[in-house]
Structure formats: C-alpha cells, structure tokens
Amino acid sequence: MPQRIRKLIGTVLLLLLVVFWALSAMALAQGRVTELGWFWQMICYILLGVLWIIPGGLLIRWMEQPDRKA
Template sequence: MRQRVRKLIGTVLMLVLVVVWAVSAMALAQGRVTDLPWAWQTVCYVLLGIAWVLPAMVLIRWMERPDRKV
C-alpha cells in the first residue's frame, strides 16, 4: 500500500479514534468518576485525557512508514 493511501486511511481512522475516545471518556467520567474522591478524579481525568495518544502513535507510525522499493 502506498504511503499516500495509508495517510488517507490513517486520517479517517484518527478522526474516528478521537471522536469515539472523547465520547467514551465523557461517558465514563460522567458515570463513575464523579463518585470518586477529588484526587482520584484528577488521576482519572489525566489518564483519560492522554491515553488516546498510545493508539494514535501506532497509527501515525503506520501512516509514515515509507513505501517499499519495487
């Protein structure tokens, strides 16, 4: 697969990832996190806020992989 196609697919997947992650994190934060003490709430919000970076890194690494020489 050419890099140009991977970037197109990766861009769409990144948008889906961010939207799904935001809705899921918001649902979790509104449901269960509000019952925790403030210190644990802070930890949960920080983790939910930055955890999407790990799958995004894998996706970006795949998108930026150079084309194979034929």
Template structure:
C-alpha cells in the same frame, strides 16, 4: 506483471490513517465524556485527578501507533 513488493502506497496509507484518527478521537471523546459524567464523579478527589489525566491524554498512545504506521517507509519508488 505484478509488483514484487506488495503493500499500500503512502497515499492510501495516509488516507486510511486519517480516517482511523478521526474515528479514534470521536470514539475516545464520547467514551471519556460518558465515563467522566458517570463513574469518575463518584471517585475520591485524587482518583478523579488520575482518571481525568488518563482520559485526557490516553488517546495519544493509540494515535502514535497510527501515525507511526502512516509514516512507515515505503520501499516502492514509483509512488510519492
């Protein structure tokens, strides 16, 4: 008999989300370092400031989407 409410269990969703978060942080950090060492240094001071702000906290928005997905309420009652 199949489950009438398909979907990932919270445990699997959190594992996948954790892996995605690690990948996001590593890729974002490497990309930010590459941009900060190259293109950002050639900008005027005020634009450098804004670039560093975006590079520094820009990863929070995609991470928030991943966290929201990880914490999504599961309708199944047989899993923790």
C-alpha cells in the same frame, strides 16, 4: 500499500479514534468518576485525556512508513 493511501486511511481512523475516545471518556467521566474522591478524579481525568496518544501514535507511525521498493 502506497504511503498516500495509508495517510488517507490513517487520517480517517485517527478522526474516528478521537471522536470515539472523547465520547467514551465523557460517558465514563459523567458516570463512575464523579463518585470518586478528588485525587482519583484528577488521576482519571489525566489518564482519559492522555491515553488516546498511544493508539494515535501507533497509527501515525504506521502512516509515515516509507513505500516499499518494488
């Protein structure tokens, strides 16, 4: 698959990931996290804000692979 197509697909998937992650994190934060103590709330907010980087980074790595020589 050419890099140009991978970048197009990856961009769309990355946007979907960010939107899905944000909506899921907001739903989780409004429900269960508010019942926790302040320390655990802080840990949950940090994790919810940072963990999306792992799948996003893997997706970006896939997008940036060079084209295979024919």
